[in-house]
Amino acid sequence: MKQRYIFIFMLICSIRTITYAKRPLQSIRTVTEIEDILPLINTYQTCGPCTLVAFDIDETLIWATKPKARSEWFNEQLASYTAQGLSAEEAMKHFFVAHLTAHAASAIFPVDKDTNLVFEKLAQQNIHVLGLTARAPMMSTITTEQFTKANIKFPQPIPRWNEIFIFDGPRDPVMVVNGIIYSSGQNKGLTLGLFIDALSYKPQLLVFVDDLMYNIKNVQTFAQQRGIPFLGIHITKYEQLIKPLLDAGIAPQTVAQKAGSIPAIL
Numbered sequence: 001m002k003q004r005y006i007f008i009f010m011l012i013c014s015i016r017t018i019t020y021a022k023r024p025l026q027s028i029r030t031v032t033e034i035e036d037i038l039p040l041i042n043t044y045q046t047c048g049p050c051t052l053v054a055f056d057i058d059e060t061l062i063w064a065t066k067p068k069a070r071s072e073w074f075n076e077q078l079a080s081y082t083a084q085g086l087s088a089e090e091a092m093k094h095f096f097v098a099h100l101t102a103h104a105a106s107a108i109f110p111v112d113k114d115t116n117l118v119f120e121k122l123a124q125q126n127i128h129v130l131g132l133t134a135r136a137p138m139m140s141t142i143t144t145e146q147f148t149k150a151n152i153k154f155p156q157p158i159p160r161w162n163e164i165f166i167f168d169g170p171r172d173p174v175m176v177v178n179g180i181i182y183s184s185g186q187n188k189g190l191t192l193g194l195f196i197d198a199l200s201y202k203p204q205l206l207v208f209v210d211d212l213m214y215n216i217k218n219v220q221t222f223a224q225q226r227g228i229p230f231l232g233i234h235i236t237k238y239e240q241l242i243k244p245l246l247d248a249g250i251a252p253q254t255v256a257q258k259a260g261s262i263p264a265i266l
Helices: 002-022 034-047 071-082 088-092 096-105 115-124 137-149 188-199 213-226 237-247 252-259
Strands: 026-031 051-055 062-064 108-110 128-133 165-167 174-177 180-182 205-210 230-235
Touching: 026 034, 026 213, 034 051, 034 115, 034 205, 034 230, 062 137, 071 088, 071 096, 096 137, 115 128, 128 188, 137 174, 137 180, 165 188, 174 188, 180 188, 188 205, 188 213, 205 213, 213 230, 237 252
Parallel strands: 026 230, 051 128, 051 205, 128 180, 205 230
Antiparallel strands: 062 108, 165 174, 174 180
8 A cells, every 4th residue: 555655656746747847947036246147047058959148238237327327217217207197208308318418428337347258158158149128229329339338248149130120019119239129118028029020039948137127027928928938037236236336425436346347456
């Protein structure tokens, strides 16, 4: 009788294992340092050889010294004006010029000094890399300039994506420039889904790195609906190490050194 129970228990465990194995991976992890994403991705690459890693830009890869150039200020302004009954388009008429002007005048630092190293490691593994930003297409030129200022070498897109093209977004058309999707504030999950549809492309593992959890969950929802294994990475370095120093009034150059945005001067 005891052996029968053991056999039934083992059979149930086997059925559960098969069931779980068939379920697509859906995981969200939190890291502080950008290099910590590499072992996470390597763990899950058994899902298949075609891995796509999409990176947010603001406060994920770079941060601006001018407060009005940061996405937190932009989001606060948008929330304030839309709370007054304005549409997003009407709201931005009140503050977008100030936001754009601050971008043009701001010094730019990488969030993490090891960003280029991570990009190199991903390239060595033939992993596809995209940018997925809430920025508008009109900011594509300044985005390129800011990566140069921050000494970040954003990966060249694979040939199929190495062009400027437009596709229909959730609400408005979306532009892709040099491997960066400019979503103009539209839902990132829906936007990425329409991008993948436009290319008839389906990664065997989708990784999305962002400093804002709601963006990660939106992309996760898309991945779940499509049955694509998903790894969301919530990167908190800006929120935990950079923003508190800026809020304390410490000079941006010093903040960059203390937080590990740039190598410390010995």
